[in-house]
Amino acid sequence: MPHISQTLDQLTADIAAAAQSCGRPANAVTLLAVSKRQPVSAMRDAHAAGQRHFGENYVQEAIDKREHLADLNMVWHFIGPIQSNKTRDIANAFDWVHSVDRDKIAERLSAQRDPALPALNVCVQVNLSDEDSKSGVALADAAQLCALVARLPNLALRGLMAIPAALDSEAEQRACFAPLRQEFDRLRETLPTLDTLSIGMSGDYGAAIAEGSTMVRIGTALFGARPS
């Protein structure tokens, strides 16, 4: 394995090139390093190499890691499924939540966020694949949930997020992302704080950037396979 700083440099260059190749600025896409199940040493290495945004899926794992990494300036993103009994911890241990997919969760996060903290940045998760097992609101219901998030006092509506089913070709991946991008552009006309399209993982970030992603969530392609 090459050192993480080399992989990070390569990935950052790749993301910038993908943005430029579709006429977007080199810095249009933020890299969110998905560090679930990775050791804090790997996160420390990534931070030393310049990485600031980190994504976690499990609340307790993230809280433990924050304690070990308290000396570092990191932005913490929660990207996993949200159980309603975990909202208090999620509301206060993270800067961003990408996986808000129902009214009740949005309301609890706002009610439980410490009002002394800046507003919690929220992306509404949309289900693009219509699989029962995947979380996310239907695309047709995203506007209503976004409007609720925008009204809640301790939340800041920032974007839309999706995790589509794995598809092999870039053409299929783009076709899957395209309706989300259209809805994002439409919603921005009335919800001006929307500035984040959180799509793209290790296997589809090229397609996601071509479809307007502003934040790619990458784990394996940065840290290697996750320890089981």
Ligand SMILES: *Cc1c(COP(=O)(O)O)cnc(C)c1O
């Ligand atoms: C694990 C995970 C990722 C990263 O997946 P990779 O394929 O390892 O890049 C991105 N987003 C979410 C929501 C995840 O759970």
